[in-house]
Amino acid sequence: MQIKQQIDGDEGLFFVExxxxxxGEVRFMINDGEIxxxxxxxxxxxxxxxxxxxxxxxxxxxxxxNQLKVVPSCTxxxxxxxxxxxxxxxxx
Numbered sequence: 580m581q582i583k584q585q586i587d588g589d590e591g592l593f594f595v596e597x598x599x600x601x602x603g604e605v606r607f608m609i610n611d612g613e614i615x616x617x618x619x620x621x622x623x624x625x626x627x628x629x630x631x632x633x634x635x636x637x638x639x640x641x642x643x644x645n646q647l648k649v650v651p652s653c654t655x656x657x658x659x660x661x662x663x664x665x666x667x668x669x670x671x
Contacts, residue, residue: 580630582637593637595630603630605638605656613671614638614647616656635659635666642669 585592591614594604603621607614616638621631635656642649648671651657660666 580633582634584641593634593641595634597625600624603634605634607638609647612647613650614642614645615650615652617652619653619655631655632659632663636663639666639669 580595580597583594583596585594586609589609591607591609592604593607595602601622602625604619605616606618607616609615616635619631619634621628635651636659638656639649639660641647647669649660649666649669650671651660660670
């Protein structure tokens with residue numbers, strides 16, 4: 580699985596396609612040294628395959644590489660960060 584990214588100014592998208600179909604995405608905004616994850620979605624056909632968690636982990640790694648702090652504002656992102664102690668270092 581390859582996670583792709585589209586970033587246009589301060590808005591961005593990390594996404595995954597499977598079988599040439601959208602499978603999951605994380606939408607975010609970057610502002611003042613922070614990346615706010617405000618939407619996470621996985622197509623019902625691909626749920627239960629940890630795609631959402633992998634996308635959130637990708638966002639955390641992106642934040643580390645770009646010296647950003649993460650603000651998880653969507654419920655799913657908040658849950659993943661709360662459960663995964665390895666992601667705590669990037670929280671704002």
